[in-house]
Amino acid sequence: MLRNIPVNMQGYKLMVTEAPQEKTREGENGKSEFVTDREGVQQFVVSLFAKRRVQPGEFAGKGEEIKVTLTADPGEGFEEGVYVQLVDATVSHWENNGRSGLSFKANGLAPANVQIPAAA
Incomplete structure (x- = not known):
């Protein structure tokens, strides 16, 4: 199974359709519980509308x-x-x-007009 493949989204406009919030899931008891990673760090989720950037x-x-x-937390x-x-x-x-x-995952969000340094 292919996992965590780096993806370049520079060719898309991404607009927030649902603001970031803590990620939850339904637990075994039917109640909502927060989702954490393997180290116990809280995860967040954001909904985005992705549309391809086009040339004239x-x-x-x-x-x-x-x-x-x-x-x-994206802040x-x-x-x-x-x-x-x-x-x-x-x-x-x-x-x-x-x-x-x-499934998409990211380390965070940045405003569309900000230069992001390349990952190490």
Whole structure:
């Protein structure tokens, strides 16, 4: 199974459709519980509308909403309608009970107009 493949989203406009919040899941007792990584660090999730950037004369096509797990609290300023970029984004393929898809993960968010240093 392919996991944590670096992905370059520079060719897409990413707009927040649901502000970042703590990631939760339904626990065994049916109650909502916070999601943490293997080290116990709280995870966050943000919903983004991704649409391809186009050059003059090109057709943009349809966009798609994606949910991105964030490995840390992105902080303030990422409310609905804000354009962002992902910091150190990865994608993984998943399969479960006959269903499959892609899951996106990033180390954080940055405003769309900020230069992000390359990952080491």
